Amino acid sequence: MINASDRRQAVELISEAVKEGAALYKACRELGISKRTYNRWKNTDNAYIDKRTTCERPEPQNKMTQEEKEQILEICNSEEFASKSPSEIVPILADIGT
Incomplete structure (x- = not known):
């Protein structure tokens, strides 16, 4: 998970890059997030x-x-079951109705 200060900084950096003429998807890609993630963070x-x-x-x-x-x-x-795995124990118990 990304902490709040890093989210804020990412939104600011991407917004600044887009304002200066960069494509949104390229700016997001540089930070390793999707456009959808950026929009969700921006609109919170x-x-x-x-x-x-x-x-x-x-x-x-x-x-x-x-x-x-x-x-x-x-x-x-x-x-009785100490040396068996759960995948062995369960069918045995099911067979005896437990």
Whole structure:
């Protein structure tokens, strides 16, 4: 991710280059970003903050509980399955209906 000060500087440099006659796509290419990225950064608020890092994300509905995690570890560490990989354990458990 690119920090806010670098985003601001990139927008300023590209804007200046375009104002002086450079093609937008060439100016963007020099900094390694797309025209779409430049336009998105230019049209955001003045903070240039990446909002992906500050948004709230809900917990997944299928997130395992602590009990489920402990049960899985217990099965994997049991004598029967200790030397097997998960790709071997899962079919065996499925065959016995677990």
